[in-house]
Amino acid sequence: MSGEQLGIVVGGSLTKTLEVRLAAGQAAGLGEYLMVPLEGEAKLLGMVTDVLLRAAEPGATSWPPAASGETGGLLLEVLMDTAVYAALEVNPYLEIDEGQEEPSRARRLPRHFAPAFRADQRAIETAFGTRDRPSLSIGAPLGMDDIEVCVDFDRLFERSVGVFGKSGTGKTVLAFQLLDAMVAHSRTQSTHADKTVALIFDMHNDYGKRMKFEAEGSRERRSLKQNHPSDVAVYSLEKNAVDVESRIVIGTRDIDPEDLAVLQVTAEFTAAAIEAAHDCKDRFGRDWLDEILKQDPSPHVLSRTWPGEDPPEEPSWAKVVNRMGIHGGSFQNLQRGLRKLRRREFVESGDAQFDGVIRHIIQTLRGGKSVVIQFGAHGNDLVSYMLVANMLSRRIWEEYQRAVERASDGGGDAPNRLVIVIEEAHKFMDRTMREQSIFGQIARELRKYNVTLFVIDQRPSQIDPEVLSQIGTKVCLQLDSDADIEALVGGMTGRAGLRAIIASLESKQQALAFGHALPMPVVVRPPTLDPNFRPGGSLRDRLNAVAPPEAAGRVTIFGRRSPVS
Structure with missing residues (x-):
């Protein structure tokens, strides 16, 4: 077995952890990978989840030798690594057998005193199933800078992905690099149907314009659009935006009560106000929003409120809502919230060609291009962000739903x-x-x-547990809240060790990745985003590390090294 021997197995449990006694002069840290031989040709692959200090006899620690002096120093040297020693707790995850196509979940234990080795690149590629498949690099395991961990491209994006971490930990940088690799990969596909595209709601202008970056020297990095000018289209909410495909303007006719429901907290709409919006649209038609923002009820409103009857001599909104059975306070709450929405520069009265913009975005996406919705000055306005993101996503998702259903009935091709x-x-x-x-x-x-979905968030504990459980692959940077950590690892095998690892992550460039696309959790050091970042560039190139011998004769594809055919 290749790799550096760190120690021997001295105990443990398959459902908990193995204990590996470190050899003299050896050391390992949280998140590193170890391999231990099993019977036959198989190897057990596990991750270090704790580092321990052990004593073979209690007397060695009850009466420790003096820290100084010739006698104390000699005794200390005799006791070290014999009577007292360091050990590792290793969570066993996978059995790797060169004769099998894929690794299997660990179901056996090694024998006592089996040697434990530090995992090498070949073992990692075999475990993660990326040796002969397009894959994305997510970083180097902690303490193993010569190793590159990649995930299978198709498995990563066939279910939703989440990047979590408190503010300033590098969520956007990590998300950017995954999306950059996605666009680079999709460009190589021969048909639009085979391309994976992204619809990015860019709150802070990181993907369409130059990316803001907190680091020494330059404060900006190249954006996704700048890296892939022909594969990314940018749309903007700002009136004077330049170098964009189109401006997004929402007409009051385009806003449905369902679009307001998501704003109950941020825009302070009450549930009763949302119900009132439904009643008003049913009664007044497509112009319902403009109608209820008028100072006094219009003849159209009066005729729809008192059909076939004469309206009151002095009509007022109070009389209209009373006739409709709507509480006056709820109606006033609705009016206040809508007036605030209407004051935004991207909301206009009547029709604003919103449907045309949606059709153009859908054509762009189905044509194999990713789309960035750039919020510009509206990025810090959470109401604007939630309104636009929900409205666009709902309508685009409904169109994708119809396209898939038509394709299943033989009425066309399924969307990408x-x-x-x-x-x-x-x-x-x-x-x-x-x-x-x-x-x-x-x-x-x-x-x-x-x-x-590809969600980026700092408070996973506030996401509904049912929804969070459907996020297939999770990448967790530093989190301080126990509730946030538990929300992510609750129900996971070995969650106690995973909780300890998340709690020990440094504030930058350390992350725990686990879930659908990964056969086992991995603690990685994501690459930095330097000014010379190249689209699809290899992690090892960005770390300025030397490739291991087995990487000789390989080329870089989508952030990984692949054999030359």
Whole structure:
């Protein structure tokens, strides 16, 4: 077995952890991978989840030698690595056998005193199933900078993905690199139907313009559009935006009561006000929003409120809502909220060609291009972000749903795979919003209509547990809240060790990845985003590390090294 021997197995349990006694002079840290031979040709692959100090006899620690002096130093040297030693707790995850196509879940234990080795690149590629498949690099395991961990491209995006971490930990940088690799991979596909595209709701202008970056020296990096000018289209909400495909303008006729429901918390709409909006649309038609924002009820409103009757001599909104059975306070709440929405520059009265923009975006997506919705000055306005993201996503998802159903009936081709990228995901998918927001439905539908989510969030505990459980692959950076950590690892095998690892992550460039696309959890150091970042570039190139011998004769494809044919 190749690799550096670290120690020997001295005990453990298959359902808990193995204990590996470290050899003299050896060391390992949390998140590193170890291999231990099993009977036959198979090897057990596990991850270090704890580092221990052990004593063979209690006397050695009850009466420790003096820290100084010739006698104390000699005694200390005698005791070290004999009477006292360091050990590792290793969570056993996979059995790897060169004769099998895929690794299997660990179901056997090694014998006592079996040697434990540090895993090498070949073992990692075999375990993660990426040796002969297109894959994306997610980083190097902690303490193993010469190793590159990649995930299978198709498995990563066939279900929803989540990147979680508190503010300033590098969520956007990590998400950017995954999306960059996605676009680079899709460009190589021969047909539009085989391309995976992203619909990115860019809250802070990181993907359409130059990416803001907190680091020494330059404060900007190249955006997704700049890296892939022919494969990414940018749409903007700003009136004076330049170098964009089109401006997004929402007409008051385009806003449905369902679009307001997701704003109950951020725009302070009450549930009764949303019900009033439904009643008004049913009664007044497509112009319902403009009608109820008028100072006094119009003749159209009066005729629909008192059909076949004469309206009151002095009509007022109070009399209209009383006739409709709507509470006056709820109606006033609705009016206040709608007036605030109407003041935004991207909302106009009547029709604003919103349907035409949606059709253009859908054509762009189905044509194999990713789309960035750039919010510009509206990025810090959560109401604007939630309104636009929910409205666009709901209508695009409905069109994808119809296309898939037509294809299943033989009426055309199924659409390509779409990944919708949203930030501040907990605002859309908390326990109160899961039924009102389209994103909860998309997550629950899995990949039924070729649409999945890519969520970026700092408060996973506020996402509805049912929705969070449908996020297939999770990448977790540093989190401080126990509730947030438990929300992510609850129900996982070995969750106690995973909780300890998340709690020990540093504030930048350390992440725990686990879930659908990964056969076992992995703690990685994502690459930095330097000014010379190249689209699809290899992680090892960005780390300036030397490739291991087995990587000789390989080329870089989509962030991994692949054999030359």
